[in-house]
Every structure is written in structure tokens, then in C-alpha cells.
Amino acid sequence: xxxxxxxxxxxxxxxxxxxxxxxxxxxxxxxxxxxxxxxxxxxxxxxxxxxxxxxxxxxxxxxxxxxxxxxxxxxxxxxxxxxxxxxxxxxxxxxxxxxxxxxxxxxxxxxxxxxxxxxxxxxxxxxxxxxxxxxxxxxxxxxxxxxxxxxxxxxxxxxxxxxxxxxxxxxxxxxxxxxxxxxxxxxxxxxxxxxxxxxxxxxxxxxxxxxxxxxxxxxxxxxxxxxx
Ligand code: CA
Numbered sequence: 009x010x011x012x013x014x015x016x017x018x019x020x021x022x023x024x025x026x027x028x029x030x031x032x033x034x035x036x037x038x039x040x041x042x043x044x045x046x047x048x049x050x051x052x053x054x055x056x057x058x059x060x061x062x063x064x065x066x067x068x069x070x071x072x073x074x075x076x077x078x079x080x081x082x083x084x085x086x087x088x089x090x091x092x093x094x095x096x097x098x099x100x101x102x103x104x105x106x107x108x109x110x111x112x113x114x115x116x117x118x119x120x121x122x123x124x125x126x127x128x129x130x131x132x133x134x135x136x137x138x139x140x141x142x143x144x145x146x147x148x149x150x151x152x153x154x155x156x157x158x159x160x161x162x163x164x165x166x167x168x169x170x171x172x173x174x175x176x177x178x179x180x181x182x183x184x185x186x187x188x189x190x191x192x193x194x195x196x197x198x199x200x201x202x203x204x205x206x207x208x209x210x211x212x213x214x215x216x217x218x219x220x221x222x223x224x225x226x227x228x229x230x231x232x233x234x235x236x
Pocket of ligand 1: 016017018060061062063
């Protein structure tokens with residue numbers, strides 16, 4: 009059974025979630041501040057982290073930012089109600105999902121199952137595969153994108169979007185399809201989010217290197233075409 013790290017400074021919540029997870033058969037570790045949470049996450053002993061945003065010493069957003077330099081472990085952010093900024097920065101920094109306090113334990117358990125399943129699937133696929141189109145290379149195992157050998161900094165979501173388009177080169181992908189792949193099937197936010205991520209990628213790659221990587225197919229979606 010998977011082991012789950014709970015990073016939460018409210019002892020009552022941490023204890024409650026711990027009991028529920030143990031009841032489901034998970035192994036559980038707990039940290040009550042961000043610094044301890046980061047070092048426990050970096051130990052590699054856990055399969056998934058539940059990460060509260062408001063934490064002493066190191067907040068959840070900063071913890072996640074540091075963790076993502078070295079680890080792609082699944083992270084579910086636990087945010088306060090209406091903390092839209094936290095959700096957006098968490099997802100852009102590579103959180104896999106978020107849940108809003110107060111949450112129903114069943115919903116949390118469902119999200120944990122989805123995140124674990126997704127990360128397991130990714131791990132099986134990623135055998136150091138490198139995807140490319142022209143001078144653009146995407147290394148799945150190293151989570152790196154380069155253009156003519158120059159590294160490009162993409163957020164987690166931009167990277168996923170580019171990865172999926174490269175995997176399906178020359179096939180037009182609809183916005184709905186991309187939304188599901190990049191944001192998850194239960195994504196309930198803005199539907200134009202894919203257009204926004206495409207624009208970010210164009211700013212970081214096309215505008216800088218003078219190439220046309222992702223083509224818009226009007227009324228349908230996007231495609232990356234092999235150079236003729
Ligand atoms: Ca807190």
C-alpha cells in the first residue's frame with residue numbers, strides 16, 4: 009500500500025486525516041511545519057503528499073517550488089476556501105490536484121486514488137523518452153525542454169501540454185481533450201485555460217526562437233506538425 013505524507017500544522021486535522029488514511033490501509037507520515045515536510049518529502053519514502061498551504065517556517069507554495077527541483081511525487085494541495093491564488097500558483101508549480109477545506113474525507117480519498125494512479129501510469133511510460141519536433145526537444149525523464157540545446161523553463165502544466173501535443177504529433181487535439189489530459193478529467197475551472205497555456209508556451213518558445221511550434225486549428229484545437 010502507498011505511503012502518504014501529511015504536511016499540516018493543525019494537529020486536529022492532521023490526526024483525523026491520519027486515522028482515516030490508516031483505516032484505508034495507507035502508511036502515513038506527518039509533518040507540522042514546511043521545513044520538516046520538505047525534508048521528509050525529499051527522503052523519497054512517500055508516494056504522495058497532502059500539502060497544507062498555510063504552514064509555519066516554509067509555506068506550502070514555497071515547499072512545493074523547492075520540491076519540484078528534484079521530485080515529481082504527486083502533491084495534493086489543501087487550500088483555504090476561496091484561496092484562488094493559492095490554487096493557481098500551486099497548480100502552476102506542479103501540484104497534481106487541490107482540495108478545499110473543509111473537505112469530505114471521501115472526496116479526499118478519491119483524489120488520492122486518482123493522483124496515485126496517474127503517477128503510476130506516468131512512471132511506467134517514462135523510460136527516458138525524448139520527444140522532439142525540429143529543434144525542440146522534450147525529455148520526459150528529466151522533465152526538461154530545450155530549443156537548439158537552450159533550456160526553456162516551463163511550468164508543470166505547460167510541460168504536460170507540450171508533452172501531449174508532441175506525443176500526438178500531426179494529430180489535431182481538441183481543447184476538451186487537452187483540458188482533460190493537462191488538468192484532469194474532473195477539472196472545473198476556466199475552459200479557456202488551454203488557450204492561456206498555449207500562449208505562454210508561444211511566448212517562451214516561438215517568440216524567443218522565431219519558430220512556429222503549435223498551430224491553431226480554428227474551432228477545433230491545436231496541433232504540432234512535423235516540419236516539411
Ligand atoms: Ca495551516
